[in-house]
Amino acid sequence: MKDSVMMAELSWPEFAGKVKEGAIAFLPIGATEQHGPHMGLGVDVVLPTAICERVARAVGGIVAPAIPYGYKSQPRSGGGEGFPGTISLDANTLSLVVRDVVRGLGTHGIRRVVVCCGHFENVWAAIEGIDLALRELKRDGIADMTVLRLEYWDFVRRETLDRLFPEGFPGTELEHASLLETSLMLLVRPDMVDMSKVPSDGPARVPLYDRYPAPAGFIPPSGVLARAERASAEQGQWLIDDHVELVAKGVREGFGL
Ligand code: ZN
Ligand code: MN
Secondary structure, eight states: OOOOSBGGGSOHHHHHHHHHTTOEEEEEEOOBOOOOTTBOTTHHHHHHHHHHHHHHHHHTEEEOOOBOOOBOOOHHHHOOTTSTTOBOBOHHHHHHHHHHHHHHHHHTTOOEEEEEESSGGGHHHHHHHHHHHHHHHHHTTOOOOEEEEEEGGGOOOHHHHHHHOTTOOOOTGGGTTSHHHHHHHHHHOGGGBOGGGOOOOOOOOOOSSOOSSOOTTSSOTTSOOSOOTTOOHHHHHHHHHHHHHHHHHHHHHHTTO
16 A cells, blocks of 8 residues: 555554554545536535645645535525535534544544635534534543644735736635636646636626525526636646645644644
8 A cells, every 4th residue: 555645545554553643634625516617516625635635745644535515505605506516515414524523533543633624615514513523522531632724725825816816816705616726626637627618707796795595697607706717727836835835834833833
């Protein structure tokens, strides 16, 4: 077996060895969600997993299997639940899955966990799951578990965003299936991208409020909220360099290493 940071590729004695060495466990939380006509449904799983894998190598960690379903896609950040193939969990379900996985890692000796969301809508359900897991572990006598929670896209330099968006950054929410995600996917999983199918019906013109149900025409029919035409693997490299370096720095800082 090759030396891997991916937990699913380790045997149980290898896993136990890493735990003994004090390995940090990374838990990516993704989604199965439309990402326009030009990318596969698993973008929000692939990207945080790819970043966690690189950071885990840098800081001495392992990557637990990603949670492949997320909290319900919202029109203003993911296009909504109406697109074929977008399959989501209730917040309660997701929080309990996060709880169970974090608790399981703790039960098996892990004491530092990084929960990395690849899907905007997962944040509060993840927080709930972490809180429940810490509460249960404490009741089980494990009081020294520490969890960091983060979104990889926050770990980017201002100068990198200025280079990517000379006309001004539209904001992370509208970036769904757009320049950033498409560029990263062109770098890490080009086989999941078809640039000939990039739509040009964006950007979405959304108000500052949510409306349920979402009115027709709220978002572009393609499901791509901003523009992706200029995406490239080169820009994906600028992004991933920032994400890996700055997340690793944040993880070291967060755990006092
Ligand atoms: Zn996404
Ligand atoms: Mn998403």
